[in-house]
Amino acid sequence: MLAMNLADIPLFSMLRGRLGYLGERQKLIAQNVANSETPGYKPQDLKPYSFDAQVRSVQLTAAGAPARTQAAHMAGTVSRSTSSAGIKAIRTKDSETTLDGNSVVLEEQMMKMSEARMAYDAAVGFYQKSLNLLRTAARPPGRG
Amino acid sequence: MPEIKTTQGAAQAIAASALRAQQARMRVIAENLANANSTSREAGGDPYRRQVAIFEPAKIDAGQGVRMSRVEADPSEFRTEYEPGHPSADAQGYVKLPNVNTLVEAMDMREAQRAYEANLNVIETARSMEMRVLDLLKR
Numbered sequence: 001m002l003a004m005n006l007a008d009i010p011l012f013s014m015l016r017g018r019l020g021y022l023g024e025r026q027k028l029i030a031q032n033v034a035n036s037e038t039p040g041y042k043p044q045d046l047k048p049y050s051f052d053a054q055v056r057s058v059q060l061t062a063a064g065a066p067a068r069t070q071a072a073h074m075a076g077t078v079s080r081s082t083s084s085a086g087i088k089a090i091r092t093k094d095s096e097t098t099l100d101g102n103s104v105v106l107e108e109q110m111m112k113m114s115e116a117r118m119a120y121d122a123a124v125g126f127y128q129k130s131l132n133l134l135r136t137a138a139r140p141p142g143r144g
Numbered sequence: 145m146p147e148i149k150t151t152q153g154a155a156q157a158i159a160a161s162a163l164r165a166q167q168a169r170m171r172v173i174a175e176n177l178a179n180a181n182s183t184s185r186e187a188g189g190d191p192y193r194r195q196v197a198i199f200e201p202a203k204i205d206a207g208q209g210v211r212m213s214r215v216e217a218d219p220s221e222f223r224t225e226y227e228p229g230h231p232s233a234d235a236q237g238y239v240k241l242p243n244v245n246t247l248v249e250a251m252d253m254r255e256a257q258r259a260y261e262a263n264l265n266v267i268e269t270a271r272s273m274e275m276r277v278l279d280l281l282k283r
Contacts, residue, residue, distance in 0.1 A: 019277075023151035026273065027207055030155035030266045034162035034210045036259050038199040106262050117269050124276045131280070 014054050015127045021049050021087055022120040028089060029113045032104050040101040043109070045092040152274040154205040159266040161202060161209030166260045168212040169197040173253050180244040188234030192242040194218035218243055 007013045025046045032043040094105035172195050179192040200213040220243045228237030 020151075023155075023273070026270060027151045027155045027158070030158040030270065031208045033259075033262050033266050034158045034165075035199070035201055035208065036162075036262065037255070038201055038210055041201060106258065110262065110265065113266065113269055117273055120273050121276055124280065128280060 011130055012127070015123055015130070017054050018049065018123045019120065019127070021046065022116050022123065024087055025116050026113070026120070029109055029116065032109050033106065033113075036102070036104040036106050036109070038102060041104060042091045042102075043094055043104045044089045045112070047088050047090055150274065152270045154207050155270040156267050157205045158207045158209045159263040159270070161204050161211060162263040163260060163267075165199055165210045165212045166256045166263070169199075169256050170253065172197045172215055173249050173256065176244050177246060177249050179242060180246055180249075182242060183230070183232040183239055185232070187232055189232065189240075191222060191232070191240050192244070194220070194242060194244045 007016065028044050028046060032041075032045075035041040035043075093103040094108045096105050097103040176194050182192040184191050194217070195215050196218050197212050198214050198216055199210050201208045202211040203209070222243050223241040224238045225241055226237055227233055227239045230239045233239045
């Protein structure tokens, strides 16, 4: 029997990475908004999501799968840590810094938040569609 | 408190810490406004001194939340008014009044309100993102 792991399909593992990235970004934005009046606080954001880096990390892990030298060996699965690949928090000051050294501008953070939310919705929608595709393929022929 | 594992949960916990901090700040502002005219009990003594809320980052669920670390007194000078008949007036007939400016307090209150709303917004967004994922289970 062949055990199927959704994460083995590059599309799904990449979407998962994307969701992880957006969730992490949302957390950082929550941090910035919470500290919008803390003296000396500098806002953080994640480095822009790079599709290339994601593709590369997926290919890399696929190449690093254990080799099967005997037919009885089980195919090893390499856990793909795409959720944390290429995600790094960096300090990104907003357009203004107040006298107390705080550079959070609430409006800009709100913009970022709705941006992240829309991208998240899109990724989840795409995940859903891909799942449906698999489901269609798995359905026995001749039935609804 | 239960352990929070999802990033969305962490985002909500962080925003909730900010709600608490802003709430505490509102309490300080209310104190200032309520005592805007509180003079000293004894003649020539110091009246109520304005309080200022100080925030600092606080670690919450692997993230940086915020908390009101302390409340400090505003060292600026008191207002004085010439009113010889007042029980708190000094020998020259001057009464010291608190260094509270109601206009400044009103501004501060507006700011606290704005920050509070922004954090509520964050919670709402984080919640809807989480729900979106849970919706995957429905179909």
